[in-house]
Amino acid sequence: MAKDTSIIFNRRTTGERIWFIAAFVIFILxxxxxxxxxxxxxxxxxxxxxxxxxxPVAWPSKLHFENYKIAFEVLEYSNTTFFGMVINSLWFxxxxxxxxxxxxxxxxxxxxxxxxxxxxFMLSVAIFTxxxxxxxxxxxxxxxICGTLGINNSPLYLITMLGGLGSNLMIMMAFFKGIDRSYAxxxxxxxxxxxxxxxxxxxxxxxxxxxxxGIMAVISGWNNYTTPILYLDKMPTLASGLYYFNQAIQxxxxxxxxxxxxxxxMIPALVLFSISSNRIMGNVVMGGLxx
Amino acid sequence: xxxxxxxxxxxxxISCWFHNLKNKLFKNxxxxxxxxxxxxxxxxxxxxxxxxxxxxxxxxxVYVNFSSIMFAFQKNTPTGIVFTLENFEYAIKEIFREGxxxxxxxxxxxxxWVLDNVVMFALSILWSWFIYKRIKxxxxxxxxFYIPVIVSGAAVTTIFTFMLQAKGPIGQLYQVLYHxxxxxxxxxDERYAMKTVLIYIFLTGFGGNMVLLSGAMSRIPKEMMExxxxxxxxxxxxxxxxxxxxxxxxLSTMLIISLAALFTASGPILLLTGGAGKxxxxxxxxxxxxxxxxxxxxxxxxxxxxxxIGMPIVLGxxxxxGKFFTxxxx
Numbered sequence: 376m377a378k379d380t381s382i383i384f385n386r387r388t389t390g391e392r393i394w395f396i397a398a399f400v401i402f403i404l405x406x407x408x409x410x411x412x413x414x415x416x417x418x419x420x421x422x423x424x425x426x427x428x429x430x431p432v433a434w435p436s437k438l439h440f441e442n443y444k445i446a447f448e449v450l451e452y453s454n455t456t457f458f459g460m461v462i463n464s465l466w467f468x469x470x471x472x473x474x475x476x477x478x479x480x481x482x483x484x485x486x487x488x489x490x491x492x493x494x495x496f497m498l499s500v501a502i503f504t505x506x507x508x509x510x511x512x513x514x515x516x517x518x519x520i521c522g523t524l525g526i527n528n529s530p531l532y533l534i535t536m537l538g539g540l541g542s543n544l545m546i547m548m549a550f551f552k553g554i555d556r557s558y559a560x561x562x563x564x565x566x567x568x569x570x571x572x573x574x575x576x577x578x579x580x581x582x583x584x585x586x587x588x589g590i591m592a593v594i595s596g597w598n599n600y601t602t603p604i605l606y607l608d609k610m611p612t613l614a615s616g617l618y619y620f621n622q623a624i625q626x627x628x629x630x631x632x633x634x635x636x637x638x639x640x641m642i643p644a645l646v647l648f649s650i651s652s653n654r655i656m657g658n659v660v661m662g663g664l665x666x
Numbered sequence: 667x668x669x670x671x672x673x674x675x676x677x678x679x680i681s682c683w684f685h686n687l688k689n690k691l692f693k694n695x696x697x698x699x700x701x702x703x704x705x706x707x708x709x710x711x712x713x714x715x716x717x718x719x720x721x722x723x724x725x726x727x728v729y730v731n732f733s734s735i736m737f738a739f740q741k742n743t744p745t746g747i748v749f750t751l752e753n754f755e756y757a758i759k760e761i762f763r764e765g766x767x768x769x770x771x772x773x774x775x776x777x778x779w780v781l782d783n784v785v786m787f788a789l790s791i792l793w794s795w796f797i798y799k800r801i802k803x804x805x806x807x808x809x810x811f812y813i814p815v816i817v818s819g820a821a822v823t824t825i826f827t828f829m830l831q832a833k834g835p836i837g838q839l840y841q842v843l844y845h846x847x848x849x850x851x852x853x854x855d856e857r858y859a860m861k862t863v864l865i866y867i868f869l870t871g872f873g874g875n876m877v878l879l880s881g882a883m884s885r886i887p888k889e890m891m892e893x894x895x896x897x898x899x900x901x902x903x904x905x906x907x908x909x910x911x912x913x914x915x916x917l918s919t920m921l922i923i924s925l926a927a928l929f930t931a932s933g934p935i936l937l938l939t940g941g942a943g944k945x946x947x948x949x950x951x952x953x954x955x956x957x958x959x960x961x962x963x964x965x966x967x968x969x970x971x972x973x974x975i976g977m978p979i980v981l982g983x984x985x986x987x988g989k990f991f992t993x994x995x996x
Contacts, residue, residue: 391901398796402803405872406810413813415835416825431833481715491712504727506984508926508976511969513952514962515733516726535726539719542923569711591877598818601936605957617820618937621827637824641817648816652809 413641420634427631439631446635449628452611452619457636464612464643467603468596471536476589478539483547484577488559501540520606527606543588550584551577590651594644613640737966753967761971768968771946774860778947779931781864783924786871791917793872794879795905808880812873823937826866827853851943859943867933875920882916883909918987925980929972948972 387395419427420442422435450457485491486498520535521527554577562572578585603615611619617640620633741750760768793811797804814822829836832849840849852862886909894908910917935941935950946954952965 386895388900394901395796395799395801398792399801399803402796402801402807402811406807408869409810409813412825412829413817415829416821419828431828432835432838478719482719485712485715489708489712491709497716500723504723506922506926506980508928508930508973508980509731509734509969510929510948510972510976511738511952511966512730512734513949513969514737514956514966515730517956518737518962519726519730519733534722537718537722538726539716540723545919569708573711573715594816598816598820600818600820601953604936605953614818614820617818617824621820621824621937634825637821640821644816644818645813648812649809652812 416634417638420631420638422631424629424631431630442629442631442635443639445629445632446639449632450616450620450636452616453609455609455611455616457613457616457639460611460613460616463603463607463610464597464614466530467533467599467607467612468593470530470533471596472589472592474533475536475538475541475543475592476585478537479541479543479547479588480578480581480585481573482539482544484551484573484581486544487548487551488554488556488577497540501544504540505542505545517605528609532606543592546584546588547581550581554580586651590647594647597644734966735970737962738970739967740963742963753963754971756964757968757971760968767944767946768948768951770944771948771951774945775929775931775947775949777860777864778867778933779924779928781867782871782931782933783921783927786868787875787920787924789872790875790879791905791910794876794883795909797876797880798883798909808873808876811876814870815873819934820937822870823866823934827938830862853939854942856943859939859945863933863935863938863945866938878916878920879913882913886912914991918991922980922984922987925983926976928976928979 415432418435419431421438421440422431422442423437423439426433426435447457450460452460455463486494520532526532526534558576558580559572562576567575597612598614600612600614600618603610603612604618607615613636617637620636738753739749739751740747741752757768760766761772763769797808801807828834830852831837832841836852837849841847850858852858890912891904891908894904899908930949932947932949935945935947936953939945941950941954948968952969955961955965
């Protein structure tokens with residue numbers, strides 16, 4: 376990629392240079408801390424059991440990759456194996472993200488491109504619910520999901536993610552608002568219906584932000600531990616499984632295998648983010664909250 | 667004959683007038699029917715797109731919050747449910763009772779919020795600016811800073827917990843620094859627990875806001891910044907007079923959303939301490955009561971109190987932002 380020669384990125388006064396050097400040093404130190412933190416966990420995951428108990432800080436004499444295989448055999452909670460937790464994490468994170476992003480696309484498009492009765496009111500309600508600091512809705516929500524609806528410990532729980540009026544609405548609405556009207560008008564003149572315009576023209580055009588918020592939603596679903604602990608305690612995901620293992624850590628004999636499980640839990644989010652960081656950074660713009 | 671001709675002409679005129687009227691009416695009707703069909707299909711489209719979110723909102727927001735208010739006024743007795751103000755009495759007493767779990771939870775919540783949403787937010791703006799200004803290695807730093815945010819909190823806290831143990835690197839470092847074999851329990855001991863949680867939040871939260879901030883900064887028109895720099899604008903003036911105002915739409919949204927979390931700020935208390943060492947926060951106290959003790963009424967009342975305290979704060983700040991600050995379009 377050609378270097379940007381704009382003065383924004385190249386002209387710096389002496390005072391600014393000192394700030395940049397200071398920031399660079401802090402960034403390096405912080406990066407080393409992060410690398411050391413995860414590096415230590417990676418090292419522990421490759422240690423021999425005896426070596427780990429003797430001195431977990433020491434470097435392993437031999438790398439034991441078999442710990443990753445053992446993790447699949449020994450890590451189990453509530454009759455769910457490690458592999459079962461991977462499956463639970465997959466449907467929970469991907470399913471939730473697909474539903475959530477699709478429904479926000481629908482509402483974002485309608486709010487961004489259509490004028491209809493009650494639009495201002497609905498948008499104000501959406502913003503109101505977004506900014507109002509509801510503190511104690513958990514008891515009622517827990518009773519509704521686990522009692523009245525009975526959708527806990529079931530993939531049906533995903534219907535709770537069909538919101539559509541959350542903060543992603545602002546991102547999708549800002550994007551659809553910015554799309555030139557002429558694309559839709561040309562399609563309407565050619566006889567396209569509203570559905571065709573939405574599915575065949577608008578969705579492909581919104582691929583960037585859809586993927587960006589979709590990936591963020593998958594990562595956040597993958598890492599979410601409170602929701603599975605509350606509502607999916609018999610279907611633990613990897614994140615909630617780690618919490619349960621952590622609670623019973625004194626009973627986990629093979630700690631290097633446990634660390635292997637920890638590392639495996641992190642890998643999908645890391646891979647997904649590293650291949651899509653530019654897309655995420657470049658496509659997520661949040662609009663204002665003026666109702 | 668002449669009179670007959672006149673009658674014929676009048677008759678012809680009338681028939682022409684009727685013909686024109688018919689055409690006019692018919693065309694208008696056709697136009698009108700085309701218009702109404704389009705309008706109707708558009709309305710069906712809008713309705714279909716919004717029906718699921720509306721039902722969801724009614725069930726999971728309106729009903730849930732209504733039930734929550736009801737819970738706050740209810741008490742389970744052996745004879746059944748009675749309506750009472752006892753839950754509020756209990757909550758208010760506990761908030762003001764020195765040394766109570768709720769009063770320390772409130773203090774911890776506010777400290778966590780300030781750290782997460784004031785200190786870290788300000789630092790995130792600065793960090794994002796350095797990366798926007800293409801500091802050497804910025805692309806790599808951006809990814810590294812974001813790693814603790816994107817990997818599972820359960821995984822990160824597990825590693826952190828192990829590191830703090832006597833045999834872990836931090837525990838061993840402590841032994842070397844303080845020439846002792848006794849390592850305090852950083853996550854259970856009252857003297858250290860909350861501080862350890864705050865350090866954890868500080869160390870893992872740098873990248874949290876960077877996605878939105880980097881996105882907003884990358885959209886600032888280059889020409890605008892170029893002319894400011896050519897006019898001799900320095901670093902801090904550039905940040906305060908250009909970057910912040912030009913990103914105000916995103917910043918104010920983030921600030922208001924973070925303010926909405928004023929009384930729900932928690933940090934990973936569940937994973938790190940489970941509330942031990944006086945580390946309860948308000949939202950974790952509610953979570954604990956519901957999940958582990960099966961209590962609904964007192965947590966609902968406490969939540970309602972803080973919702974009513976938080977609501978005017980958020981709405982006031984939003985009004986203030988709207989009144990005295992302008993979102994710039996570019």
